[in-house]
Amino acid sequence: MSGFNKVVDNYWEAMDGLQDNMTVIAGGFGLCGIPEGLITQIKEMGTSGLTVVSNNCGVDGFGLGILLEDRQIKKMVSSYVGENALFEQQLLNGELEVELTPQGTLAEKMRAGGAGIPAFFTATGYGTPVGEGKEVREFDGRPYIMEESITGDFAIVKAWKADKYGNCIYRHTAQNFNPMAATAGKITVVEVEEIVEPGELEASQIHTPGIYVDRVIKGQFEKRIERQVLAKN
Amino acid sequence: MSGFNKVVDNYWEAMDGLQDNMTVIAGGFGLCGIPEGLITQIKEMGTSGLTVVSNNCGVDGFGLGILLEDRQIKKMVSSYVGENALFEQQLLNGELEVELTPQGTLAEKMRAGGAGIPAFFTATGYGTPVGEGKEVREFDGRPYIMEESITGDFAIVKAWKADKYGNCIYRHTAQNFNPMAATAGKITVVEVEEIVEPGELEASQIHTPGIYVDRVIKGQFEKRIERQVLAKN
């Protein structure tokens, strides 16, 4: 099954083909479940003019935030700027184009992109700035807006374990946007904590079938925690 | 957590509230992964005028096929009539209304119904009888048709294991349409092989979260095989 071996040895090979002005779809929610090494590699490559589709843009100095420092990102498609000062500053200065997209709509746009659904209707955002300029249609007397799907030149994904065929599973809430991102990239690269043998992952429990995955790389993760909150004793 | 205990003791309780002329969405593909006991219960109840949404309609004398015998079904929404003689006969006679729906469109209509997406665009069926009377729209130069979602008064689902909160997992290809059906019923009833304690199913591996499930019943299954084909030695 050599034709199905997706494992690559280094980050240059993992991100080979990424060029200026491409669209990159990234998994992750906050700093949870982000492909840390693939993001660092994009910084290393210095690729610019990128459109990045990701729920958040990391924090100052970590995650996708490091791509803001050298202005590698032209446009973000995100639901939340959050507490990322550089993101907010570049946005307010007009240096960074931002398409704010409701979180559920963003997830569904990625899924639709991977699933060959060019557009769908949702009530989310109707009557708000998100709905402006979008087609409105009533179903059963309720107004919905039409949202179009998203695909990317690359998808960068963080999984827990993958086998060499690219079958992936995610751990806890580090799953988040990763499975949808994996379906929506022309080239999908998955950075994992552990590479296992085919058959070690139970077939019915695989979150992302290998058909979606072009390259798998074993990464090293810092797994920084954004907000550590402890139970009171 | 008594409010989350979905387990019921008998089939009458499981299908309580089913009335004539309701829409029932059923999981299963062929005879694989079908809620055998719930179907038998519908026959027992004699409910009629039903619209049944299911990829197939069982076979003569087994599965949903038994509901054709007493003409309990007014309309089928299916992708495949297959080798079900009674189904084909009632269809050709005009006794049974059938809305033939492509298999992938049917699965997506159920998913959309459960997900609050009233309609989506797909290339499937464009230019064919399935596309007739449906809105056509081009995206990136390719024509797509608009398909509307499906929901049901009841969803009847067959799972492998469930805990009392209604969290379900499916076994092998008996998964098929069951997870989508589970999301699309106003009342969702799951018939399972085994009821387990909460926590026995790994959280990230649950196929159907209990929020979709109203009732769980432990069933007895014949699991008839439609086409037994063996490897040649």
Place this chain on the structure above:
Amino acid sequence: MALTRDQIAMRVAKEFKDGDYVNLGIGIPTLAANFVPEDISVMLQSENGLLGMGRYPYEDEIDADMINAGKETVTAITGASIFNSADSFAMIRGGHVDFTVLGAFEVDVEGNIASWMIPGKLIKGMGGAMDLVAGAKNIIVTMTHADKHGNSKLLQKCTLPLTGVNCITRIITDLAVMEVKDGAFYLTEHAPGVSIEEIKEKTAGKLIVPDNVTEMVL
């Protein structure tokens, strides 16, 4: 006396029924989880993909892969399920979550809500709030009745960019509980020690005060 944040959360928790699935926004809504009556259970949905959110972790339970929608470290209850963001919002958008409780900058008499942006000043993004207000069966807004300058947040018409339209049915503030219907706020309860006059004064939108307004029980 105006209610404290904890007291607002206490009142919110009284809305829940045994077996409800509930999504709690950041701030006061999250506090409501601490006041769920002992004889009922609710299951918390966190929109980043967790149904059955538990308490915060002890030091030895901290796990970077287990966070809530506020990006805080968290635990899962026994019997929780975890899923991807598309499935999480399918659950929300499809109306399977019984209650959503969230904060707001403004609410108006049409049930419109503004909660995510103050032009020129604050752009945090809407996160999952637009999906939640479009999808949940029952939406409760919790907030202080007026801002720190004393300006009412209960308006005839929202002035800030909206999060959703015609979606808010109930508001619980530090002063009152109100229903939103027929183009007005209907007062149903006042906080202990808060006069109807004070509520009237701090409500800019049309307020209807029926005869049977009761004192909030906490």
Place this chain on the structure above:
Amino acid sequence: MALTRDQIAMRVAKEFKDGDYVNLGIGIPTLAANFVPEDISVMLQSENGLLGMGRYPYEDEIDADMINAGKETVTAITGASIFNSADSFAMIRGGHVDFTVLGAFEVDVEGNIASWMIPGKLIKGMGGAMDLVAGAKNIIVTMTHADKHGNSKLLQKCTLPLTGVNCITRIITDLAVMEVKDGAFYLTEHAPGVSIEEIKEKTAGKLIVPDNVTEMVL
């Protein structure tokens, strides 16, 4: 000599590249799995929710919960994945399957295909065929060149209800291999011992015979 079913399947299998994901319809297409060259691997997708379909089971491996899209008992290879029908067709519709091979009643010079219904005679339903022809990157139709009465199945315009439009790019029959482009069938290969004249005679739609037509290698 017209090819046997096995020989058509053999020729189909030559289309595959190492690492291809392939969906094989019922009949001749399924046979192609038996003739995949030894030095390459393909992974079979079965649209009921199985990627990595294996051989038929031995007696002691039979499992009612493990079937293929033709409802036959089947096994999964090591490294297979199993998923629900919506995810399976997301995979198909989204263009992630490299090849779909399926049978047909008729194909025409516009790349239209009819394969699911003969009005008044046969209504089996389209199953997943409409999704497959709308979604796969490369679609190969396999069939006999003419029906048992000698009527051509390669038409100027399909007469039966369609399965899909403008979607068929390659046809492999018992007599020939053809590309569909620019409103015609382009002959690329003829079966061993089959004359170009016979192919012309049995092709009702516009047939273009270039100079470089070669004999099929099996």
